[in-house]
Amino acid sequence: RKEVEQDPGPFNVPEGATVAFNCTHSNSASQSFFWYRQDCRKEPKLLMSVYSSGNEDGRFTAQLNRASQYISLLIRDSKLSDSATYLCVVDNFNKFYFGSGTKLNVKP
Amino acid sequence: ETGVTQTPRHLVMGMTNKKSLKCEQHLGHNAMYWYKQSAKKPLELMFVYNFKEQTENNSVPSRFSPECPNSSHLFLHLHTLQPEDSALYLCASSQRGPQETQYFGPGTRLLVL
Numbered sequence: 697r698k699e700v701e702q703d704p705g706p707f708n709v710p711e712g713a714t715v716a717f718n719c720t721h722s723n724s725a726s727q728s729f730f731w732y733r734q735d736c737r738k739e740p741k742l743l744m745s746v747y748s749s750g751n752e753d754g755r756f757t758a759q760l761n762r763a764s765q766y767i768s769l770l771i772r773d774s775k776l777s778d779s780a781t782y783l784c785v786v787d788n789f790n791k792f793y794f795g796s797g798t799k800l801n802v803k804p
Numbered sequence: 805e806t807g808v809t810q811t812p813r814h815l816v817m818g819m820t821n822k823k824s825l826k827c828e829q830h831l832g833h834n835a836m837y838w839y840k841q842s843a844k845k846p847l848e849l850m851f852v853y854n855f856k857e858q859t860e861n862n863s864v865p866s867r868f869s870p871e872c873p874n875s876s877h878l879f880l881h882l883h884t885l886q887p888e889d890s891a892l893y894l895c896a897s898s899q900r901g902p903q904e905t906q907y908f909g910p911g912t913r914l915l916v917l
Binding site: 728738787 | 844860892894903906907908909911913
């Protein structure tokens with residue numbers, strides 16, 4: 697079983713839509729969680745860190761359910777520039793595990 | 805953004821060549837990492853260095869040889885690679901401790917012919 701599992705997508709949504717990505721992880725002892733964004737042929741860039749039950753940053757909301765080992769990312773009012781692959785990352789005692797990513801295409 | 809830099813950005817090499825990838829971090833971090841990213845696969849951790857000491861070798865073939873002369877620089881020496889080693893090689897750095905976060909360089913896109 698993979699350490700971190702994500703739906704690969706792609707999610708094709710119109711501008712202005714709300715879209716949610718889910719991520720599950722296999723280690724209940726994991727401490728920290730992250731969402732990274734990766735554009736085509738570029739490096740991953742940190743989008744949000746998730747240390748408690750969740751946090752919000754503008755149009756982006758991350759939620760964490762420790763008991764279910766589940767992390768989500770909600771994007772409201774999608775922009776064309778949100779098109780990218782979103783990577784779920786789990787930190788197990790300073791060892792980082794990456795999901796394969798969920799691809800988002802925002803269309804005009 | 806120049807927190808973590810990598811050179812070269814692109815590299816084409818034959819299977820008999822020897823080359824090196826370079827990574828430098830300007831963030832004052834004390835840990836550095838090499839990852840491999842192949843098409844449609846998650847990032848694979850290759851090596852971890854804490855305070856210049858290698859703490860993780862994730863079953864990487866010996867044709868990949870890392871070197872960390874100080875906490876700001878990291879190299880990946882390549883020799884007798886195989887075509888399946890073609891991938892994006894990403895360097896990252898972090899500051900060990902609570903709420904540790906990794907920051908990535910732009911990567912070296914490697915093609916082995």
